[in-house]
Amino acid sequence: MFPMVTGFINYGQQSVRATRYIGQSFIITLSHANRLPITIQYPYEKLITSERFRGRIHFEFDKCIACEVCVRxxxxxxxxxxxxxxxxxxxxxxxxxxIDFGICIFCGNCIEYCPTNCLSMTEEYELSTYDRHELNYNQIALGRLPMSVIDDPTIKNFKNF
Ligand code: SF4
Ligand code: SF4
Known part of the structure; x- marks a missing residue:
């Protein structure tokens, strides 16, 4: 008689525990359903880069004194x-x-040490190309000012990094 009663009690306890676990997982699922998605629909949506983002390097030809500190x-x-x-x-x-952006690791050393501040990092990160030789930017390409993501008319939504 007693083993049967004990079996029933154990069965009841296990059922309660299982129900509790199912309830907890259901609550977690609901809490996730209530959140906004982390991913974005790139390139129709874009992220606004952070203030110190290390993007494509901008170069001011007139300020450069050819000291070659950036190389060293x-x-x-x-x-x-x-x-x-x-x-x-x-x-x-x-x-x-x-500067060849196919090789650059965007460490920012050249910008940090340039004595005339003629180098700076922009928020531009869309550098991909079909020909890797096009990643070798001369002073004209480096001197181009980046277009702010906020000024891009094709983009509808922005999110911060
Ligand atoms: S460190 Fe600056 S000033 Fe000197 S060569 Fe490089 S870019 Fe020009
Ligand atoms: S110092 Fe760093 S950021 Fe500057 S060119 Fe060299 S790898 Fe690129």
Whole structure:
């Protein structure tokens, strides 16, 4: 008699526990259903980058003194600084400047150490291309100001990073 009663009690306890677990999982499911999605419908929606986002580098040709500090501090000696010495004024004259974004790791060292602040990081992150050679930006491409994501007329919704 007693084993049967004990069996019934155990069965009842297990049923209560199982019901409680089902209830808890149901509450978790409901709480997730109430949240907004984390993912966005890129490229129809875009994220607004954070203030210190490390995007494509912007370069100001007129401010550069061809000191090559950016090359020395770059972990992969990436920036190409092409200059000639003007003997009359005993000064370096910058001819060309380029950075290959196919190799750049966006560490920001060049920006940090440039003595004339002619380098800065923009919020531009859409750099993909079909030809990797197009990622080698010269001073003209580097000098282009980025378009703010907020000014992009094709984008409907924005979210912060
Ligand atoms: S550190 Fe700045 S000023 Fe010097 S070469 Fe590089 S970009 Fe030009
Ligand atoms: S961001 Fe870093 S890797 Fe890229 S050019 Fe500057 S120092 Fe070199």
């Amino acid at each position: 501090v770059c972990p992969i000696d990436l920036p190409v600084v092409d200059w000639k010495l003007e003997t009359e004024i005993r000064k370096k004259c910058l001819l060309n400047y380029s």
